[in-house]
Amino acid sequence: MEKDIILKAENISKQYRLGQVGTGTLSHDLNRWWHQVRGKENPYLKIGDTNDRSTKGESDYVWALQDINFEVERGDVLGIIGKNGAGKSTLLKILSKVTAPTTGSIKSRGRIASLLEVGTGFHGEMTGRENIYLNGAILGMTKKEITSKIDEIIEFSGCERYIDTPVKRYSSGMTVRLAFAVAAFLEPEILVIDEVLAVGDAEFQKKAIGKMQDISKQGGRTVLFVSHNMAAVKSLCTRGIVLEYGKVVLDDDINTAVSYYLGGADSERSNSKKFDCFDSEIFHLKEIGLQNVGKNFDEPLLENQKIELVTELFLKSDEAERYHVTYHLYNDMGESLFSFSNNNSTEILKKGRNILTCTFPENFFQSGNFSLTIFIVEDKRHSIFKESDIIHFTVVDGERELGVYMGREPGYIKPSFNWKNKN
Structure with a gap:
């Protein structure tokens, strides 16, 4: 059976220059231009440190991502996990076309809606209602299509009382509620969500995860999800990609990916x-x-x-x-x-x-x-x-004595309490 690939990343790399000047000095720009005129490769692509936050680098350039390759089928729910600084948010920004890769390409079929930071795509001076129409227009929807879903969006967000108030007066929790409702109900083919849902309260997080499950299972839409909450990742995702220092170290089913990330599958890791x-x-x-x-x-x-x-x-x-x-x-x-x-x-x-x-x-x-x-x-x-x-x-397991209960006991710790028989 032929795969229905909706998103494909090919040899994605992203390089940043450290320091206050993000694009490099004038001499660097001239050097790049001179190599381009002669039909040669950008000389600064050959240098740069791995993006390891725990060590000091020797170069002014760092690779946030290096040679990322993967495919996503329609209806997949892909979890992207890794430590802080592993490159997760950079990858999502590239997939969402917020920033361009240094090398490589992204091929997608269909509309991509992104929820990367609180208030992404929102205009602070516009009301919540106006921002719903603005986001829908950005996704390529007509005013009639947006109007047909606006009541559902407002109800799901729980911001009905403030929907005609400028977004700049919303709390971060209200903003993310409305932003998620817009992204979910305007039915993009690909929904990209960063750690932003952690801003919401427990009730909303549960509601949002349920909605994402509905989107993928019933709507056949694709979700890319980044979170440090492994319980949410496990309950929602079917497949996981683990990033370390800007590189994909594992692409497998979600249980294997989470186990690897939490240290259970890497024999080279030290204590x-x-x-x-x-x-x-x-x-x-x-x-x-x-x-x-x-x-x-x-x-x-x-x-x-x-x-x-x-x-x-x-x-x-x-x-x-x-x-x-x-x-x-x-x-x-x-x-x-x-x-x-x-x-x-x-x-x-x-x-x-x-x-x-x-x-x-x-x-x-x-x-x-x-x-x-x-x-x-x-x-x-x-x-x-x-x-x-x-x-x-x-x-x-420290080799329990023969004759004791051999199954794994429930829980994660085994407290030793003080027992007495006063009879």
């Missing part, structure tokens, strides 16, 4: 990670790692032994005691399990080198995949640094 880019006037984050107590970072993490989280950072401030480290722990669905912090202990940070350890008791974790998000907090009030999914790790 420790060194950094040289997270360096500010206040701190320099150097390394984060997990190990069983008395073992090394490169050994498997066993659930039946104590696990030690090691955070090495250098504080430059004379008031180092004002700062503390907080972590959020996530499971393999991207759901937050709990947070923990050295702020609740007697161990404070000092000026200079700090090697902060946090020890989890044995049999605390269930076997499975986990990730950590780090915060560095000032004065117990506000975060001066946050990095989501800064490290992934896998806890493995």
